[in-house]
Amino acid sequence: MRRLILTLLMLLLVLPPAARAQGAGSRTVILSTTTSTQDSGLLDVLVPMFERSTGYSLKTISVGTGQALALAARGEADVTLAHAPGLERTYVAEGRMQNRRLVMYNDILVIGPESDPAEIRGEQSVVAALKKIAGARARFVSRGDKSGTHSRELSLWKAAGITPAAPWYIESGQGMGATLGIANDRQGYTLTDRATMLAFVRRVDLEPMVEGDRLLLNIYSVMEVNPANGPRVNATGGTAFANFMLAPETQAVIKTFGVDKYGQPLFVPIAGKKDEDF
Amino acid sequence: MDVLLEGVRHAVGLLLGGDPEILEVLWLSLQVSGTATLVALLLGIPAGAALALSRFPGRTLLVSAVNTGMGLPPVVVGLFVTIFLWRSGPLGDWEVLYTPAAIVLAQAVIASPIVTGITLAAVQNVPAKFRLQLLALGASRAQMVWVTLREARLPMLAAVMAGFGGVISEIGASMMVGGNIKGQTRTLTTAMVLETGKGEFGIAIALSILLLTLVFGVNWALTTIQQRRA
Numbered sequence: 001m002r003r004l005i006l007t008l009l010m011l012l013l014v015l016p017p018a019a020r021a022q023g024a025g026s027r028t029v030i031l032s033t034t035t036s037t038q039d040s041g042l043l044d045v046l047v048p049m050f051e052r053s054t055g056y057s058l059k060t061i062s063v064g065t066g067q068a069l070a071l072a073a074r075g076e077a078d079v080t081l082a083h084a085p086g087l088e089r090t091y092v093a094e095g096r097m098q099n100r101r102l103v104m105y106n107d108i109l110v111i112g113p114e115s116d117p118a119e120i121r122g123e124q125s126v127v128a129a130l131k132k133i134a135g136a137r138a139r140f141v142s143r144g145d146k147s148g149t150h151s152r153e154l155s156l157w158k159a160a161g162i163t164p165a166a167p168w169y170i171e172s173g174q175g176m177g178a179t180l181g182i183a184n185d186r187q188g189y190t191l192t193d194r195a196t197m198l199a200f201v202r203r204v205d206l207e208p209m210v211e212g213d214r215l216l217l218n219i220y221s222v223m224e225v226n227p228a229n230g231p232r233v234n235a236t237g238g239t240a241f242a243n244f245m246l247a248p249e250t251q252a253v254i255k256t257f258g259v260d261k262y263g264q265p266l267f268v269p270i271a272g273k274k275d276e277d278f
Numbered sequence: 279m280d281v282l283l284e285g286v287r288h289a290v291g292l293l294l295g296g297d298p299e300i301l302e303v304l305w306l307s308l309q310v311s312g313t314a315t316l317v318a319l320l321l322g323i324p325a326g327a328a329l330a331l332s333r334f335p336g337r338t339l340l341v342s343a344v345n346t347g348m349g350l351p352p353v354v355v356g357l358f359v360t361i362f363l364w365r366s367g368p369l370g371d372w373e374v375l376y377t378p379a380a381i382v383l384a385q386a387v388i389a390s391p392i393v394t395g396i397t398l399a400a401v402q403n404v405p406a407k408f409r410l411q412l413l414a415l416g417a418s419r420a421q422m423v424w425v426t427l428r429e430a431r432l433p434m435l436a437a438v439m440a441g442f443g444g445v446i447s448e449i450g451a452s453m454m455v456g457g458n459i460k461g462q463t464r465t466l467t468t469a470m471v472l473e474t475g476k477g478e479f480g481i482a483i484a485l486s487i488l489l490l491t492l493v494f495g496v497n498w499a500l501t502t503i504q505q506r507r508a
Contacts, residue, residue: 030376039476044460059376061457076364076375177475199477203281232365232373 029237030059032068032077034148035175037220040195040266042257049253050244056237066146072097072223075230078238081245083148083220085275086155097223102274103245104254104267105219108152110210111197112138112189120189126213130160137168139188143179144171148218153191156215180204193218195258195266217278220267222246246271285483292484304488307465310378311446314385318393318441321386323434326397327427331409344398347391352384353450359384360454376457381465384451389441396437400430435504439497446493466492 037043038060047058061068061077065084072080073096080097082088091097110120110129118138120129133140142164143150157164170188172179176196183190184204197204210216222242227235244250251269258266270277292300329341361367363375363383374380404426412422427434449467456463458472466489473482 028373035475038472041476047460059457059459059462061376061459074364075366175475177477196477203477203479230366232370 026234026237027055027057028059029056029079029234029241030061030077031079031081031241032061032063032071033081034065034068034083035062036083036148036193036195037081038062039175039177039199040258041261042254042267045253045257046245046250049250050241054240054244056240058241064145065148065151069097072225073229075225075227075233078225078234079241080223080225081220082223083218084151085219085221087151088221088223092223096226096229098226099239099242100221100223101242101246102270102272103220103222104251104269105217105278106194106267107211108149108191108193108216108218109197109208110189110191110216111183111206112209113187114205114207115187116209118189120209121207123210124213126156126210126215127160129210130156130162133189134160134162134164134168139168139170139186140164141170141172141179141183141186141188141190143176143191144173145175147175149176149191149193152218156191159215180206198258198262198264198266214278219270219275219278281479282483284480286487288480289484289487292481293488300485300488302461303464303466303469303485304492306378306463307446307467307489308492310381310452310465311385311442314382314445315389315393315438315442317382317386318389318445319438321390322393322437322441323397323427325390326394326437327401327423329394330398330401331423331426341398344391344395348395350388350391351450352388352448352452353454355384355387356451356454359387359451363455375455376459376463378456378463380455381452381463384455385445385448388448388451389445392441392444393437396440397430397434400433400437401426403433404429432504435500439500442496443493447489 033043043060047060050056050058061071063071065082065087068077068080068082069084069087069091071077073091081103088097088100092100110126112118112120118129118133118136120132123129123132142153170182170186172182174182176192177200179190180192180196180200181204184206189209190206222245224235224238224242225233227233251271254267254269256265258264329337329344359380360375362369363372363380364370365373365375374383408429409422409426412425413419417425447467449471452463452465453468453471456465456468458464458468464472466485470482470485470489473479473485
């Protein structure tokens with residue numbers, strides 16, 4: 001028995017930890033991106049396509065948008081896919097990110113309990129809806145994690161001229177899925193991207209309240225990392241991924257992604273469009 | 279409740295069906311945590327034995343540090359290892375961040391104090407008179423240490439179990455230094471967090487069952503040895 005254990009341990013030592021396949025240095029590209037691109041499953045489809053067509057090995061680090069940009073600004077990533085236009089433009093203006101290009105959008109919506117205590121169902125303007133929620137002191141669950149969705153929410157509160165505060169305003173500090181769970185449990189309103197809402201539709205009985213407002217468009221951009229950010233930035237690889245995201249074949253895949261599972265596409269490809277078009 | 283049942287059904291399906299993605303995740307977890315435990319044993323047993331058998335000023339301080347290290351929060355280890363392995367960090371030249379090697383490193387840091395602490399306790403439990411007797415019978419100091427370690431081998435199996443159990447179920451460090459990259463650094467625990475985030479509770483429950491089965495299997499094998507020799 002002891003010999004068996006020893007043999008097993010030796011095996012573990014001799015077999016190098018898996019995934020040595022990726023080459024070192026310049027053949028590896030690090031993408032920092034948001035959790036929503038991974039949670040929706042889109043990257044699971046796009047990453048193998050990218051690796052096949054370019055020969056690069058891609059490492060995807062899915063974190064909140066704030067952290068994704070912060071990592072890139074330190075030169076810890078080569079390219080970033082994010083959805084916080086305001087924050088992104090700051091990084092571009094400071095020269096830490098460059099060549100920001102729009103890739104796709106999906107939409108965010110306000111969902112809430114069926115009883116709708118703030119009476120916002122069908123409201124056209126999201127800002128007006130938030131004012132009503134604050135006026136009624138109805139429970140609202142915020143991500144509170146500096147993600148793209150969270151920074152969108154903060155800019156909407158700002159537009160409404162309201163500083164949300166406890167006790168009716170709750171910060172979960174977690175991802176979209178966990179936040180939906182909390183909002184459902186506490187029967188509160190929350191802001192969610194459509195992809196995550198569809199993934200949780202069976203477990204969460206909150207209903208769409210406000211959708212379609214232009215302010216609720218969730219635009220994803222790809223940005224390349226300024227090589228000056230750090231000693232080992234793979235600029236060529238980063239550009240290769242950015243170009244791949246905008247290539248017609250990739251955009252075609254994005255256009256139909258999600259139809260088989262949810263009966264509707266999750267993202268709308270918009271390569272070539274500008275911020276002003278929205 | 280239906281979620282739990284669905285999870286169990288899912289787990290059985292995944293296991294019987296031999297889903298290659300799940301097997302890959304399982305195998306990687308086993309390799310990474312196994313290697314990390316092995317590294318921790320190589321470092322922790324000599325360190326624990328040395329601490330148990332020697333007396334020097336500041337020893338109590340060091341033993342307290344080891345005992346504190348036994349409860350080192352994985353997320354703290356993950357943060358510091360990440361900063362060290364960053365491209366801009368002191369070990370950036372290694373280029374191992376977001377690879378299995380980085381997880382092994384972080385988990386070895388987590389498991390080493392556990393192994394050291396348990397070895398220390400096990401060796402100290404061997405009566406001092408026994409050691410004196412060995413020396414009196416003409417054993418060299420090295421022989422004395424060896425025989426003492428052999429004497430303490432059963433309680434030390436607990437060190438293996440505690441170290442392995444600690445790192446295979448750890449999530450904070452694996453997530454930070456590994457990045458949960460599909461096919462590269464996705465372990466059982468990071469996959470579980472991801473699937474929960476995606477709302478795929480069935481798969482997440484299946485992975486939990488897998489993890490518990492794995493840890494139980496390893497502990498069962500080690501306990502069998504321990505109890506047979508007790």
